Amino acid sequence: MASLSLPDSGSxxxxxxxxxxxxxxxxxxxxLTTLPDELEDAGRDxxxxxxxxxxxxxRWKDGYDWRKYEKQLNEEMxxxxxxxxxxxxxxxxxxxxxxxxxxxxxxxLLFVHxxxxxxxxxxxxxxxxTEAKTDQPSFHVVxxxxxxxxxxxxxxxxxxAISQYAExxxxxxxxxxxxxxxxxxxxxxxxxxxxxxxxxxxxxxAWHTNYEPRNxxxxxxxxxWLYLSNQLTRYTPAEKAGLERKAWFMQNGRGYxxxxxxxxxxxxxxxxxxxxxxLAWIYEKLVNWTDxxxxxxxxxxxxxxxxxxxxxxPAASTRIYYERAHEQDTSSAPTTPHGISFFPKELTNPPxxxxxxxxxxxxxxxxxxxxxxxxxxxxxxxADLRKMFGKGxxxxxxxxxxxxx
Numbered sequence: 223m224a225s226l227s228l229p230d231s232g233s234x235x236x237x238x239x240x241x242x243x244x245x246x247x248x249x250x251x252x253x254l255t256t257l258p259d260e261l262e263d264a265g266r267d268x269x270x271x272x273x274x275x276x277x278x279x280x281r282w283k284d285g286y287d288w289r290k291y292e293k294q295l296n297e298e299m300x301x302x303x304x305x306x307x308x309x310x311x312x313x314x315x316x317x318x319x320x321x322x323x324x325x326x327x328x329x330x331l332l333f334v335h336x337x338x339x340x341x342x343x344x345x346x347x348x349x350x351x352t353e354a355k356t357d358q359p360s361f362h363v364v365x366x367x368x369x370x371x372x373x374x375x376x377x378x379x380x381x382x383a384i385s386q387y388a389e390x391x392x393x394x395x396x397x398x399x400x401x402x403x404x405x406x407x408x409x410x411x412x413x414x415x416x417x418x419x420x421x422x423x424x425x426x427x428a429w430h431t432n433y434e435p436r437n438x439x440x441x442x443x444x445x446x447w448l449y450l451s452n453q454l455t456r457y458t459p460a461e462k463a464g465l466e467r468k469a470w471f472m473q474n475g476r477g478y479x480x481x482x483x484x485x486x487x488x489x490x491x492x493x494x495x496x497x498x499x500x501l502a503w504i505y506e507k508l509v510n511w512t513d514x515x516x517x518x519x520x521x522x523x524x525x526x527x528x529x530x531x532x533x534x535x536p537a538a539s540t541r542i543y544y545e546r547a548h549e550q551d552t553s554s555a556p557t558t559p560h561g562i563s564f565f566p567k568e569l570t571n572p573p574x575x576x577x578x579x580x581x582x583x584x585x586x587x588x589x590x591x592x593x594x595x596x597x598x599x600x601x602x603x604x605a606d607l608r609k610m611f612g613k614g615x616x617x618x619x620x621x622x623x624x625x626x627x
Contacts (some may be wrong), residue, residue, distance in 0.1 A: 232397065236301040236317060236373065238292050240531050245288060248497055248530060250274060252283045255498045256310035261542055269500045270509075279498055279503070281519045291524040298345060299365075303373070306393050308386055310379075316390060317373035317533070318366035319344055320398065323352040325360040329626045330400035332391055332418075332426075333365040336409020336433075337539055338504040340528055340592060341367045346600035351607070359612040359626025362409055364403075366394055368410070370541060376534030377541075383549035384410075387542070388417035395524025401425060402621045406596055406607065408433040410542060419556035428559040430584070430610055432595040436572040455575040460564075460587065464571025471569045475510060478503070482543035500536050501526045511593035515566035533585075537553065559583045559611040559617045563603060565591030583616035584609070 255281075260272040300321050305313040318327065319341055322328070333344045344365035351361040368387055370376035377386070391414060396404045404427055405415040412433040419429045440448035457465070481489050492499045504526055508517060529536045561584030564571060574585065586606045591599040610617050611626055619625045 226355060233302045233320075236303045238301070238373070238531075240288065240292065243529060248527075249283065249497055251495075251497050252279065255279060255496075257498070261516065266510075269434075270506045274505070274561045275498065278501060278519055278522060282497070282501075283521050286520060287524050287539045288524075288527055291520070291527075295345070296343065299342075299348060301373075304394070304397060306390050306397070307391055308369075308377075308382075308393075310380060311377055311386060314369050314377065314390065315375040316366055316369065317341065318364055318394060319348070320362075320364050321348055321352050322362045323360040323627065324354040327624045327627060328352070328354075328360040328362045328400075329621050329624055330395065330403035331361040331363050331607075332395055332403055332405045333363060333596070334387075334405060334407035334411035334414045335365070335368065335371070336407070336411050337371075337542065338507055339409060339530070339597075340525075341365050341372045341523070342528060343594060343596045345597075347596050347604050350600060351606040354626070358608050359618075360612075361607070361626065362400070364395060364398060364400075366391060368414075368539075368542070370538035371534070372534060373533045376538035381545065381549075383545040384413050384417050384551070385421065385549070385553070387414045388421055391415075392418055392422045396425070402427050402624070404611065404617070404621065405429045406603075407431055409593065413546065416556060417553055419558050419560070420553040423558045425555060426558060428561070428583075428611070428617040429556065430561040430563070430607060432563045432565060433568060433570070433593075434562055434564075434572055434577060435570050436576050439573075439576050448576065451578060452573070452575045455573070457573050460566060461571075461573040463566060464564075464568075465573070467567065468570045468572075475569070478507070479543060480517075482540040483547040484544065486537070486540040486544050489540060490535075493536040493540070497526070497530055500530060504529065508594075511567070511569060512598055513565070513590050513592040515592065515598050517595075519526075555557060557581060559620060561585070561606070561617065563595065563606045564588060565593075565595055565599065567592030568595075569593055 299319045301319055303315055303317050306316045307313050335343050351363050354360050367374035407415040412431045415429045418426045439452050442449045560582050563586045565588050595603045609615050
């Protein structure tokens with residue numbers, strides 16, 4: 223049975239409160255920035271345009287008010303810290319958001335972010351998911367900073383890979399009294415929630431993702447039924463566009479992943495020392511991976527500042543790529559209900575015939591949106607979760623005695 227016990231004494235309320243000295247150091251580094259030149263008519267072909275960085279740097283140095291946004295983050299998201307024991311790695315101090323619905327039988331949901339995202343991606347969907355209405359399911363929401371991200375402690379030993387991130391998320395939910403729960407994630411959140419579903423399916427009753435990193439079509443020997451089905455299926459315009467998007471990403475946008483998967487420490491020196499280097503490294507993805515999302519300068523700078531001020535430092539967040547690339551994964555495929563929301567500008571959007579499974583119980587197609595669904599399209603993502611877990615949905619009632627109403 224899913225419990226509704228309050229966090230025990232191991233949980234400590236947390237407020238973001240960056241030291242004045244850290245803010246001053248950031249300002250000093252920004253003042254000493256040296257920018258590169260740029261080729262004529264380069265556009266975005268070579269990376270982030272110089273004009274974009276010049277504008278953002280000017281705002282960051284003069285006008286951007288970190289304290290204003292720090293206050294907003296603290297007011298909008300109830301935050302906590304607690305120690306989680308990870309097998310082979312000792313205890314880590316984990317930062318998380320935890321907001322309960324007024325509905326006692328709301329569904330416990332673990333939200334898992336990726337890179338270059340963070341716990342703050344839950345910000346827009348938090349009030350929607352926890353909203354109490356009689357005609358739609360409500361959720362108790364937990365969103366944790368992955369170890370090495372945000373205000374969670376970073377691992378100190380090699381080998382902290384997807385199974386360890388999954389262990390942290392699962393143990394966090396149990397520590398909060400949620401003996402059964404569901405998950406939602408994109409980017410690394412896909413890999414982690416999938417691993418949670420595989421390793422802890424007795425507790426994680428269903429999982430929903432907005433990302434599906436399938437690298438190729440089903441093969442005759444690997445999945446005969448899917449192979450034959452795919453041979454008889456014509457791809458839709460949306461699926462063809464998805465394949466084109468994946469091809470573009472593999473050809474023009476994947477260099478960062480290769481570096482972070484092979485030599486993250488080398489990159490880390492630049493990210494840890496240069497706030498503008500960090501800005502350019504992440505801002506490129508915020509623009510390229512979204513669907514013409516209207517980024518505001520302060521919105522971008524808050525996103526980057528959360529990386530700059532993170533407990534482990536910005537370099538720590540890149541190591542997940544290396545650890546995943548070197549992980550020996552022996553986990554089996556999940557056997558719990560799975561739902562997927564497809565957004566056209568996601569980096570990998572495979573044809574639906576590649577994904578067929580008896581456990582894939584929910585699919586939703588959207589005509590706009592990209593990689594950061596919770597931030598770009600919060601209403602659409604929440605609507606999908608309500609359809610999947612609400613009355614009449616394919617995953618209604620999966621959590622014992624907590625159907626959402």
